[in-house]
Amino acid sequence: MSTYDAIIVGAGFGGLSAGAILAKKGWRVAVLEASTELGGCAGKFNRPGYRFQAGATVGMGFEKNGVLARLFDELEIDLPPMQRMDTIMDIHLPGQTIHYYRKKSKWFQEIERIFPERSSAVKAFFEEVFQVGTRLDALLLDLPVFPPKRLGDWVRLIPYLNGNTIRLAPYLTQTLYDRLKRYHLHKDRTFMTFLNGQLMDSVQTTAEYCPAFLGHAALHTFHKGAYAVEGGLATVAERLADSIKDNGGEVRLNRPALSVDPEGKEWLITSKRQRTYTAKKVILNNSIHNFTSLFNQQQVADSNISSLEDKNASWGAFVLYLGVDDIFPEDVLYHQIIQDPSKPVTETNQFLLSLSQKEDRTMAPEGKRAITLSTHTELHQWWDRDAYEERKALYVEKMLNGVETSFPSIRNHIDLQLPGTPVTFERYVKRDKGRVGGYIPTGKWSWLHQHSVYTGLNNVYSCGDTVFPGAGTLGTTLSGWIAANEAMK
Known part of the structure; x- marks a missing residue:
């Protein structure tokens, strides 16, 4: 049996990116992927006539010097066709719609329309967002x-102790809520x-618990551009997989890693x-939550994973996939619907509606559109088998009611309707208990409790949404x- 230089466990964006870079070198x-699709939570699935985006839908990082633009340049491959949206999304609140340009x-003109009495303060806050976001971009260029x-990690950060990073210090020691108080x-x-x-959709928490620099980075990223990729984000995953194979690597679907042993x-x-693979190095892209199931007790004890695992909570997602007649505008593809501002922005009270592009025939037939609706949900409730079907039907009804507030005739135009729950994500995307979106930030210092790419085991690294960033x-x-990069060192 020959030995690989590296085995990548999981074909999400993290694993495919790592594999493509190493293969290029x-x-x-x-790459071993447990499911039958590429892309993980940014993957896709097909039903007669439709291609649905499983979870993540909004494309970002494709602008000049953006993360994915730089990655594709590094790999010397072309980005797939895509459209940058002038409107990031429409946010539908009771009685009004905010156009997030x-x-x-x-955007500043829209701020004046929506927040006439506080427009100066809101604009000043966003000036801070853009300034801090630009400083963070410069920091991330060297990865x-x-x-x-x-x-060794601290030592390697010494060169970054310059005027730029010193100015970022307040945002590393405050929450976004603290910053808002200033305005x-x-x-x-x-x-x-x-x-x-916006924060729930990007960093999984609200301003009160969000480290300031994470919130600023997320808000700044929105304004670099939201892209609709032809065929959905799974097309990006497919191109990364092709790059791996073109450079002599392998991508194997329906090939779960069941154990990793020295x-x-x-x-x-x-x-x-009982298929086996030997590797000099291993990169895990199958979520930190799955770590303990791969290694024996001694390896888990030797790692730096087990001590943090119980301290970090994650959301699940309830998703509703719709195939519909094309009654929607083509100029805005992303819509956020918030039904009651007095309630938490979870559990169908807030959800994101993502439309396929009007002319994208890979996603829907002529005259049709594919829609993904998604909301954050607490995980534990979905494992009550007795209440499962009733809860699922209730969430479908609540979501459709919410859509009707902005698109009143939606129910008359549905020809395909498929709900997905955390149980679905565990079954098809292989996420433990259906956890998605990484860890939930819990305060200004919560970033220090994140996992870095080091697992603590020799030549075993980790990446994905449960690893910083x-x-x-x-x-x-x-x-x-x-x-x-660390594996190559």
């Missing part, structure tokens, strides 16, 4: 290991509803039907890139 790489000038866990925005109900909706100075990965295709891509 001449490493012998194999990409361009600063148009440092973060947060530092070992002495007296924390008590503005409409603004906080809008802001918390074998001398190498690692033995066992898959179903966390959720979203940008965060997972960056973590995969960092993991590949």
